Amino acid sequence: MKRDAFNAKNAPQPRGGYAQAVRIEDFSRVLFVSGQIPADSDDVLPTGFEAQARQVWLNVDAQLKAAGMSKADIVKVTMYLSDRHHTMANREIRAEYLGALAPAMTVIIAGIFDESWLLEVEVVAAQ
Template sequence: MKTRSINPTGYNYAEACEVSSFSRLLFISGQVPADADDKVPADYRDQYRLAWSNIERQLKAAGMTFDNLVKFTIFLSDRSLIAKSAGLRKEILGDREPAMTIIIAGIYDEAWLLEIEAVAAA
């Protein structure tokens, strides 16, 4: 698989991500900040890391890694959480720059401060 970031933003995402020479697509449903015991951390940063850990678990189950990520959408429960995300995406994704969308929305469970869905290709 070959990916190319189009118009990188410098904030760990690109305005577009082109994928070629792939044979599989993986669509990951919204992953929430709950662990295997349905425990949800109170702290936003811990929730953010846990939701990404859940994305990573789905990728691994499909034989993929964050290197296969081509698009993700983050649903936030409140606009103020955007500032709290500073640096976290870089910490998790490194220099990867998939396409991204952030949406401020009502979240299914009030304990969840975010939810993340993703698309990967291999």
């Protein structure tokens, strides 16, 4: 698969860890991962934003692996945060998981289905 990131010079530049646009070509599979919640496989919900964020990325990773893919295949991320005060911690933990990968990304502050969930993350991956 060929992947190109674009950050148009005449538009706002990304503010850490993502690209404004990602083009993919010559791919054979696309995976749409539903919003992953911060509970583990036993439905245990960690306490605090940082622990919940790390659990969400573990869940994303599990879905990717189940489909024979990895985080290197992520091309789009949509993150739902329950509170804008989690923005910086979210950015740091996302960077821990994604490393140098810069997918297209949207972060939305929203009321989440379960009030105890502090975030939810969905991704699109392609190979």
